[in-house]
Amino acid sequence: MTKDIHLYTASTMNGWKPVIFLEEAEVPYDLTHIQFSKKEQKSEWYMKLNPNGRIPTIVDHGNNGFVVFESGAILWYLAEKYQRFLPQDSDTRSQALQWLMFQMSGIGPMMGQAMYFQRIASPQGHHDDYAIERYVGESRRLLEVLNKQLIGKPYILGADYSIVDMAMYPYVRSYYWAKVSVEGLESLQAWMDRLDDRPAIQRALEIPKPFPEFFGKGDIEAAQAANSNRFR
Numbered sequence: 084m085t086k087d088i089h090l091y092t093a094s095t096m097n098g099w100k101p102v103i104f105l106e107e108a109e110v111p112y113d114l115t116h117i118q119f120s121k122k123e124q125k126s127e128w129y130m131k132l133n134p135n136g137r138i139p140t141i142v143d144h145g146n147n148g149f150v151v152f153e154s155g156a157i158l159w160y161l162a163e164k165y166q167r168f169l170p171q172d173s174d175t176r177s178q179a180l181q182w183l184m185f186q187m188s189g190i191g192p193m194m195g196q197a198m199y200f201q202r203i204a205s206p207q208g209h210h211d212d213y214a215i216e217r218y219v220g221e222s223r224r225l226l227e228v229l230n231k232q233l234i235g236k237p238y239i240l241g242a243d244y245s246i247v248d249m250a251m252y253p254y255v256r257s258y259y260w261a262k263v264s265v266e267g268l269e270s271l272q273a274w275m276d277r278l279d280d281r282p283a284i285q286r287a288l289e290i291p292k293p294f295p296e297f298f299g300k301g302d303i304e305a306a307q308a309a310n311s312n313r314f315r
């Protein structure tokens with residue numbers, strides 16, 4: 084029987100977000116691993132689903148094949164569909180949207196560029212100290228904002244784990260890959276440890292395939308070379 088949700092994704096910071104939700108909610112889903120090495124994300128069939136030619140995307144066969152792209156919008160859609168991990172009262176829901184926007188427009192792009200200039204551009208001979216300083220500095224500033232929000236709270240919105248934590252975790256947890264320091268950000272580090280301990284998160288990080296190098300483990304040099312080649 085066809086499952087409601089078909090997820091198109093890869094093992095990247097944005098790609099893991101819906102996997103984390105689906106594993107946490109224990110929702111059955113089908114998955115297609117989009118192969119960047121074959122440029123599947125730019126293929127005609129895929130770009131009919133995601134006009135941006137990037138992962139992730141979901142198709143909801145339980146809702147007439149409705150398509151959702153953009154990882155933050157996917158998390159919101161899934162939270163509403165399954166009534167999980169999103170506060171019900173309107174003020175806290177607004178706070179969820181605020182922090183989700185902060186992730187999507189701040190943490191994601193800044194840490195993404197910090198990674199890009201150091202892990203992709205630099206090994207290809209385009210080293211740019213100014214860009215690196217700019218993106219690493221801005222990423223650190225944003226992590227400090229998040230650290231402040233987490234003081235005295237187990238999760239970003241307070242007592243309850245939510246889609247905001249799911250959106251934030253893959254990028255923040257990849258601070259090593261982005262070469263952004265988390266020194267002194269104790270509340271942020273405690274939050275990372277708390278999320279590391281969640282079995283669903285541990286399962287999700289192996290789907291579609293493990294990428295331990297993002298978390299400072301494994302053969303970093305080989306991973307950097309492979310990653311840089313994927314974007315040539």
Ligand SMILES: N[C@@H](CCC(=O)N[C@@H](CS)C(=O)NCC(=O)O)C(=O)O
Pocket residue numbers: 095096097098119124136137138139152153154155
């Ligand atoms: N804002 C988008 C960004 C998606 C995105 O940048 N995806 C990356 C992986 S993290 C991708 O598909 N890269 C492949 C490419 O650039 O061709 C989202 O959050 O869904």
